[in-house]
Amino acid sequence: MKTIARLVLPMIAGLAALAPTAAAQGASPHGSFAHAPGDGHDHGPVVRRTEPWSEAAKHAFAELPVQDGGRVKPMDSLAGLKLLTFNGKRSLKLADGSKLDHRAWMLDVLFFPEQAREYPCFRIQTDGVPVLIGIEPKKKRDWYSYDELLPGRQRLAEEARKLAGMENSQLSEVQRQTRKLASDLMAFESLLGTMDFARLEYATGGSEALREVYGEGPSTLSQVLAHGGELQRIFSSGALDGDEGDALRELSSQLGFVLDTSKFGVTMLPPPEGVVDTETWWTPGDVLQAGLFGAVQMDRQIQDVAHLERLEATKTDPAAFTAELEALRVSLREQAEARGEYGHIPLEVRLYDLDLFWRALYVFLVGFLCVVGTWLLPAAKLPRWGAWGFGILGFLMVATGIVLRCIIRERPPVVSLYDTILFVTACGVFVLLALEAMTRLRVALSLASLFGVAGMFLAGRYEVKEVASAGDTMASVIAVLDTNYYLAIHVTTVTLGYVGGLVAGLLAHAWIFGQLFGMGRRNPEAFRTLARMIYGVLCFCLFFAMFGTIMGGVWANDSWGRFWGWDPKENGALIICLWVLIVLHARLGGYIQDRGLAVMAVATGAVVSASWWGVNLLNVGLHSYGFTSGVALLLAGFWIVELLVMGISLVHYLVGRQDLPAEVAA
């Protein structure tokens, strides 16, 4: 059988190369760009969608299991992540002002590709990229459709090729965006090609040998595959002369086209038993490739291909399309369940439907408005209850989201940088609410909402970045991280250390600005309590940072063979410990009082940010899974603000001393 396969595949490849495909356009991930106009195959007239997708169709579509980035996830997640990568949002604003959600967008990409190519779904952050690839730039940060970018496609591929193998840190902004756009277009082309196989009428009636197997008329791919063995025999007979040869050439050209397009689309079909790699799911093109080898029994996969063909055929009939989609979902669900890979699909769809993190941002915002109400109406109970209620609700929403992500991934809460933001936010809000419960000063209550707003805003911004670089916020982990024990203990505790440092810094801001505006004189006892809170939270920070740092060393000793290697990420954790130890010893030694403690706590926040984000920007060391880019300016801005706050406190202190009588100041 392998011998036949060795004959058949090169033959198809060779015949396909002779056929008038679009190989010369040369820009797609698979060597040719198959979606340029005139790819040599008759796809029929361009069909446009005339009415919105029904909710039922979108729901069935959302729960289709697909494999992407090493894990099985719902189509809903894939669509959302792809659109987020291209567009920066999970929805799309069209030229006529209407909006398209990610499910409708993906349905259009798969079933109405000509229409989807017109959607302005590629956000380009700098007009240097359009200029570079020779197309007319719009505004500096603007959206482009695939068709608008098409004239520059070849040039873009060439420019991206020059940047291959270079680190992001070596690239200019235009180069980074060029590389990203090239990668986005390749991914988009792969999606566009997924259903190409179903838009072809396979020329199985052109030769006697083919007619004997397939009958008179053209066939679908599933029909072609149903007689894969006979097709192999016909191909391997090598009859290439005359009409027989032309017919075989035409069919092989079509099959070659499918291998060039649909093979790189969405991997939505579980593979059959008996193949070498039973873990990796298939695209329709993979089914064709396996069919040409003919070595395994794959009736179920051929049925799935037939399902997809019927979907393509009924796409302009909403009711029939929805029924077909539902049938496909049931079929794929059965197969995925049999493999134990469907379990968390509905939950993941639900997680993204709930959109807990984005909604929590608004809840915290309302909570903060209530806080403002408590400042304006200190005696009123309603604003205070509101601040508490919305603070707790926001915390519960974020915590629920984290728990759901843990269940879906079967991992502890913190695996990626994005996870750290969610975890820090939830724990920071919790710590502040707990402090408020202990002290009743309304300071921690005010800061809890503020912390929640800042955290969820940052999470929303960083999600786009992480998805663009890793493809998912729940991406598969590298081998060294494949240990829930150390992930749960080391990473979680180090992140709790970050929480302590940031909360202490936030409380210190309240102390400094409270003193600046004279509140400290009016209520000195409250400010002494606030200073004690800062001290206590610094102890909390040290406890978890120290435990997490040393535990990290124990992990490194078990995975890399050394306890401590002065790696940047290790050093980042160490500087938090060292700094907090300095603060606590300075306080114990009496070198600093409450103001000094507050100023140094503000610095602790800056040190935590350096450890959390700064060392990742260096892009060196063994913790390569934490590398990131594009946050340097934000980080530098944060440090400058923190330095200013410390400077303001120092100036305030010095001015205050000047106002004192000489003997008191001395």
Place this chain on the structure above:
Amino acid sequence: MSDDSVKQRSLGRAVMDGLGSYWLSCLCLFVLFLLTIFGTLYQRENGLYAAQERYFNSWFLWMHFGDTAVPFAPSGVLAMSVLAVNLVVGGLVRLQIGARTLGVLVIHLGIAFLLIASLVKLRSSDEGHLQLFEGEQSGHFTSYYDWEVAVWRVDGMPGGAAEEAVVDNQFLTDLVDGRKRTFTLPGVPFELELSNYLPNCDPLPKGPNWTAASPVVDGYALLERSPAKQAEANSAGLFARALVDGKAQESILWGGPSLPWTLEAGGHTWAVALRHTRFPMPFEIRLDDFQKEDHPGTGLAKSYRSYVYKVEGDGEERILIQMNEPLRSEGLVLFQSSWGPQNARPGEPLFSGFSVVRNPSDKWPEIALWVITAGMAYDFGSKLLRFLIRMTRQGAARAGGAA
């Protein structure tokens, strides 16, 4: 009591006060804080090894004025040593032990133990790697950074076995600036003079456009290179001269992929080679099966594991080594650390890479971790309790006032 003894006591007290002071703690911690930051930034341009040597494994930071090096600031070893003294004096010897300070005492004990573990590791450990294809067996591992010159007889040894004489790394690295050293090695019938050590270099045909960093031998000389960012990528070189029966034979020795230098002496053929230091293991390791598993549909390694035989005498034992699950045996620890070749095509044989460490203080940090954690839990927990009691009292006082 005489004035002198009072003065002596007060001087001693002042020294102890200074050594155990919070001020010194803060200073040492701050110096370490700065060293850690600068040492981290330094890695970006100069690599990890150079940063370790400059900021953490030396006593001073050195500034170069031409050929003269001047210490201008304390480096890691000095800062940590002073901190250790401060910790022992202030945190252990002079600490007034009571219920309130018990936690602090335990924390300091744990940190002291951690520092001792680091010292033992620094002074007594060997680190290296072992790379095996399936079926291969080895009884030694190889250093990442250190070099040695090995001399062995290549003919006439029974069974092909070769007893080696070795010149250790510590006798090589200072052979710079015209310094040379002559070695008489046991069982070797010639004297070996070594000089012109270069940490990273290439042997090239000597041309007019570059200055040789070593004497020219057979038209070849060593061209000095800047140290590689990844120190294990360095290829050292040196100039060797063998004095055989009063006659000198010369060669360039290079640590990169090259054949050993062979010469005739005492009626036998001898080989001389510069290579990474080899450490013998008390057992041999044979790779039976290496498995690498990717996340489906990606090139991202999900796991990789090696089934090895630990061969000792006539017996052998099959053992699994994988990420986060090393083999610990007879003072050695073997970690699954890498695989290759990275560009291997499906079906091509892969090698398995192990990091190998001999570290007497292997598990000590874990003990220190739990001691420190217990101390912190006690100290910070009791502080939190006191804070809560204070808050409750304040709340009660406020409520009473309001009433």
